[in-house]
Amino acid sequence: MTTSDSQHNGEHMQQGAQNEEHAMLGVKGSCEMCKDRIEKAAKSVDGVTFASWDLEKQELHMNFDPAKTNLEAISKVIAAAGHDTDKDKAEQAVYDALPSCCKYRE
Numbered sequence: 001m002t003t004s005d006s007q008h009n010g011e012h013m014q015q016g017a018q019n020e021e022h023a024m025l026g027v028k029g030s031c032e033m034c035k036d037r038i039e040k041a042a043k044s045v046d047g048v049t050f051a052s053w054d055l056e057k058q059e060l061h062m063n064f065d066p067a068k069t070n071l072e073a074i075s076k077v078i079a080a081a082g083h084d085t086d087k088d089k090a091e092q093a094v095y096d097a098l099p100s101c102c103k104y105r106e
């Protein structure tokens, strides 16, 4: 009698994502370790539900709840992890501490 209930649940989850915002931010990096670091930093921000960095395009795509955070706040967290963004520059000391494979500045 209740075999169709699981299908209905899927529709409800999609509706829940409607108040999320999709955003793109230019982020500098040079390898897969950077990808890990950048995505972890973005996801550590409360309200961010999705983050994916593209190495070739140097772009971070993300979904977040605009009631909890915003692009400016996320950008600052990524810069604090050592990666320059369109909005913020990483501090030299933080950049210097990155592994050599991650150096993206000339």
Ligand SMILES: [Cu+2]
Residues within 6 Å of the ligand: 029, 030, 031, 032, 033, 034, 035, 101, 102, 103
């Ligand atoms: Cu790297």
